[in-house]
Amino acid sequence: MRLKLDRDRCVGHARCVELAPALFDVDDEGFAVLLVHDDVPRELESDARLAAENCPEGAIASEE
Numbered sequence: 773m774r775l776k777l778d779r780d781r782c783v784g785h786a787r788c789v790e791l792a793p794a795l796f797d798v799d800d801e802g803f804a805v806l807l808v809h810d811d812v813p814r815e816l817e818s819d820a821r822l823a824a825e826n827c828p829e830g831a832i833a834s835e836e
């Protein structure tokens with residue numbers, strides 16, 4: 773699985789960071805940044821799906 777983050781859609785709720793702190797952080801302005809750019813480790817896949825499903829802006833996509 774890989775994650776894609778559309779920074780143009782991100783408005784900075786940081787919900788992704790709360791749900792998947794190993795996969796997301798926020799930059800100095802409070803917008804999300806991806807911490808994993810290659811395949812998501814298998815043990816973090818459920819967190820990745822949770823973050824994608826709960827981003828209010830639809831800024832996170834997961835690709836199997």
Ligand code: SF4
Nearest residue numbers: 782783785786788827
């Ligand atoms: S939950 Fe979505 S809108 Fe909020 S910081 Fe994360 S990517 Fe951005």
